[in-house]
Amino acid sequence: MRRTGFLAALCLSTALTALPALAAEKAMQAVDIGWLSKERDLPPVLSNLDEIPADKGVAGARLGISDNDTTGRFMGHDYTLTELVVPLEGDVADGFRQLRDSGHRLIVTDLTAEELQTVAALPEAADTLIFNAGAPDDALRQTACLANVLHTLPSRAMLADALAQFLVKKQWREWFLVIGPATGDKAFADAIRRAAARFGAEIVAEKEWQWDHDIRRTAHEEIPLVTQDVDYQMLIVADERGDFGEYIPYNTWEPTLVAGTQGLVPTAWHKVVEQWGAVQLQNRFEELAGRPMRPEDYAAWAAVRSVGEAVTRENTIEFEPVNAFIRSDAFELAGFKGRKLTYRPWSGQLRQPIPLAAPRALVALAPMEGFLHQTTELDTLGYDAPEVDCDR
């Protein structure tokens, strides 16, 4: 029971000067963060229970500004968000230039992978820091090598690895993969295949979702046929838009559990997360946005809070030291997931635990116990340093 002899490292900190009560007496320094997103023409989905909110992502950035500001009051920093939403027919590069022309060098984005690559490659983007809070594509982290981009949204590989660790730990290793027609669905399926190979699960069957009619009235007739004659333990669905996946549970031939983009979902954030002080974040967000916080909101919040942390710790509003601090070993962010969040130097990805959420309960928080890593178990999720060849 008793453990002796483990001495804690005792370090003398760099003495911090006590800060004045309120910074009102001195001039407040402005920290203006840019927001760049684009209007979308989204195709309709069968289930309309959860509408995609108009303020997806940006609501999280707004909360981040408000959290930063509370600290800023004491430090003399005044945070604002300049929101630029490129119209449907507009050009994201123009939007980016516009933000850059108005002096923004810290820019949080909710863009597609292609759009993000376009803006990150602009000459105007050379001396900026862009946060990706909207694109889960692994290529952005693994091969695109965007030195001026940090990713706060987890990649698909991180989500798939989180789910795989859980299923493997449960010994539910035989998976039947049902894949939707969208590009994202295929990318999610790729991540699931990679995770299966990585953690020792087997994909015993794959089927592509082919129906384009309204399955809501006929799911009980058609899904049993699709899932018949396959010997599997777990049905993994890849339907990022939420078009048909919700209709698979309880309609399968066998009494099967469903996971993936529906059923048990690995996600950056979910309303069921309440441990680790998360209730407070959920409450603040609900009060501000009038709806539960979504993964993109969390990613945007984490991006804005990263800037706030750097400005506070370095006590400067200058771009270079803020950018350098966020990327340094000294950076850490308390992100309501039970451990400190930091950025991977090789890919710019924010390391973070991944909640595995059932619709109304948190089932697990990956990384799962027992999946070891030489530096941090958080790096068992997604592409690790040896798998990425970028000169950042």
Added chain:
Amino acid sequence: MRLRTTLLALGLGLAASPALAAGTLYVSNEKDDSLSVVDIETLEVVDTIPVGMRPRGITLSKDQKTLYICASDSDTVQVMDIASRKILHNLPSGEDPEQFALHPDDRHLYIANEDDAIVTVVDTESRQVVEQIDVGVEPEGMAVSHDGKWAVNTSETTNMVHWIDTATQKLVANTLVDQRPRHAVFTRDDSLLWVSSEIGGTVSIIDVDSKEIVHKISFELPNIHPDRIQPVGMELTSDGRTAFISLGPANHVAVVDAQTYEVKDYLLVGRRVWHMTLTPDEKLLFTANGVSGDVSVIDVEDMSVRKTIKVGRYPWGLAIVE
């Protein structure tokens, strides 16, 4: 599994241990809306008292006749009569009171309102709010110095210690500490303030005069990732020699030499250990273990865990009546 066996073994050892001082321990059960009452002599739960919603911080009046209870989700501080174990009345507390500290004047409560970024000062006699002071995001830890001059609050997301001058009820200084500061304790001579940072994994020792950090303690346990070592509760012995620091999901309490800041020992307790309290004779230390729903009893003399007492769901805070 291993933990359970160890605890059983300890339970057997109990028969041989010396008689314990009389007294009553009150434990707030966050997820049961109740207080567990433990007889310190027998180390048994003798009563369970229903209280307001989500009780967290609890503290006693000087005469030990009154217990104040932060009922967070009822948005109130309840006042309980110790003799009858009945709630007498509620105090206006501001929204979501989490932790509080009673000023040595035995009259003013300094309450951290977690959802509102405010510290509320309540006069327990007139039952009026005296002052509300803006602090950082998610105020949590509260402490008042023994001389009554300072009230300090820690804000979990702003990562600061906010210094309130109790004479003027104004915030006069801030000290930046590591991520997610949870709890603050003044040393008996009020020269130093100890502050635990849950996510930062450190305890900062702050000089009260200069408001600057003079030392930082970090912790190390074999087979537990540093990220899981999350200091929360702290108890300092009155002789100024020893500090106990609970390490949250690391399921251990660190024993620290309060003079040299050297960590001397780690004691295995229940899961997700939060706050702690020493008996008045400082022979026993009780820890509230949130996830396992029990209280570990630590024998301070030989630094061993003597017993585990099952209480309600999510025990959070503790207080002892002699």
